[in-house]
Amino acid sequence: GAGVSQSPRYKVAKRGQDVALRCDPISGHVSLFWYQQALGQGPEFLTYFQNEAQLDKSGLPSDRFFAERPEGSVSTLKIQRTQQEDSAVYLCASSLDPGTDTQYFGPGTRLTVL
């Protein structure tokens, strides 16, 4: 079946621009996660949704980062006034059950801020 998809796969932004990254989770998956992965490092947690509710946003690095999942399915991660340090791969993952279930990751969006 279809896995987690993310778009765009690559995004180049000029410093100061706003960007929006989209995640389409596996159909029926309750939980959705966003992670940020800098070059050569493991993914770092950003935020977590259970259905449409954002239950944890403790990993968002600044108030320029905003995520939403208004209908409990597709999610968008928005970064306002991008900075060079925002350059990273942004990964989305979904799981059927928030607790012990496996997380399925998308391919990521590589964001480069010039």
Add this chain to the structure above:
Amino acid sequence: DAKTTQPNSMESNEEEPVHLPCNHSTISGTDYIHWYRQLPSQGPEYVIHGLTSNVNNRMASLAIAEDRKSSTLILHRATLRDAAVYYCILRDDYGQNFVFGPGTRLSVLP
């Protein structure tokens, strides 16, 4: 979440077994041991997980020490496609997000 320690990198020859170690001396009784791997230019993918007993699936085996302070991911016959970064992660039953470390970069030589 308790911390894990893994070697930065390992090498293996194709078609030979690979044993990837993970130390987690501060593991708690409710922590599950998860292994994910990340192939180049892809998101992480699930490999295996366990709590106390050894586990086997079509991808790998997970051997868990009796005191649970360490575990080993076993790939029975490495292929070139197994070249990836392997992450060992602890998460309890109530956990949600995973806390990834730097993982072990496995190289498979033909």
